[in-house]
Amino acid sequence: MKFGVVVFPGSNCDADCLHAIKVVTGQPAEYIWHKAGSVEGYDCIVLPGGFSYGDYLRCGAIARFSPVMAPVIEFARKGGLVLGICNGFQVLTEAGLLPGALHRNKNLSFLCHDTYLRLENNSTPFTTLGNLGSVMKVPIAHGEGNYYVDSETLKQLEENNQVVFRYCTKEGEITPEANPNGSLNNIAGICNEQGNVLGMMPHPERCAEEILGNTDGQVIFKSLLAAWQRRCG
Amino acid sequence: MFQAKIYVTLRKSVLDPQGNVVRKSLFALGYDNVPEVRIGRYMVVDIEAADRDAAEKQVRDMCDKLLVNPVIEDYTFELVEV
Secondary structure, three states, X not given: OOEEEEEOOOEOOHHHHHHHXXXXXXXXXXXXXXXXXXXXXXOEEEEOOEOHHHHOOOOOOOHHHOXXXXXXXXXXXXXXXXXXXXXXXXXXXHOOOOOOEEEOXXXXXXXXXXXXXXXXXXXXXXXXXXXXXXXXXXXXXXXXXXXEOOHHHHHHXXXXXXXXXXXXXXXXXXXXXXXXXXXXXXXXXXXXXXXXXXXXXXXXXXXXXXXXXXXXXXXXXXXXXXHHHHHHO | OEEEEEEEEEOOOOOOHHHHHHXXXXXHOOXXXXXXXXXXXXXXXXXXXXXXXXXXXXXXXXXXXXXXXXXXXXXXXXXXXX
């Protein structure tokens, strides 16, 4: 299985993602420059965190029109696996691959700390090895992670089981206090209807190794490999 | 040449955390008659176009494609010949 990590000008979690993928899955991973005209040969595309184009205009708004995004969108529409983390999630919503938008955190602060996430859907290729309802500790680092979507679409998201992660307490309770940024329904990550595109604000690549003191993020990369092996291996 | 003055604001249904903080700050300064503040973005875009209709159409296209995110934002604009 071959992973590609897209590098936009201003991406700054690209190296962490590449490293985590290689260490956790043992599979090859390469950078894809944002000017690339094709994503052929890759089995999973990762849009990493950072501040693409300096977050000018809106987070992800300029990156969404990078040359590489046309083939990424085509890849996703054909069922290809696409994972957007933090700024990558923002790019995916701007690109229309995921519904909704990420806007300014409710308390206006840039938040950089661990959060607890409850796994709400373990039937996606990104979470297949996780236990439904289990709690993961994963750090966030963002100023604009406040998930918003119109009420009709929110209802559809919930009905289709597209909410994959919700901010929760250590014990797994979904409370307003456990919601760091004001996201509707404590949403931390969602997938598209087909389940092949996932966007999440927390950073699994920052908690995927023993040496970092937390390996809760591994499950996402391991799940991707398991799902791919089941499909192609 | 035309100049578009574009005002982008958060949609009514979207909470505006910045606006809320500014409203509270105004209240602290004694402005207790301000029920709401909404903060947005103002853009000035110069456009070379044959006529007003063409310029207006382009402004709408630009807003719909890039300048505005319709999920959370609304916009209005004025177009002047310069």
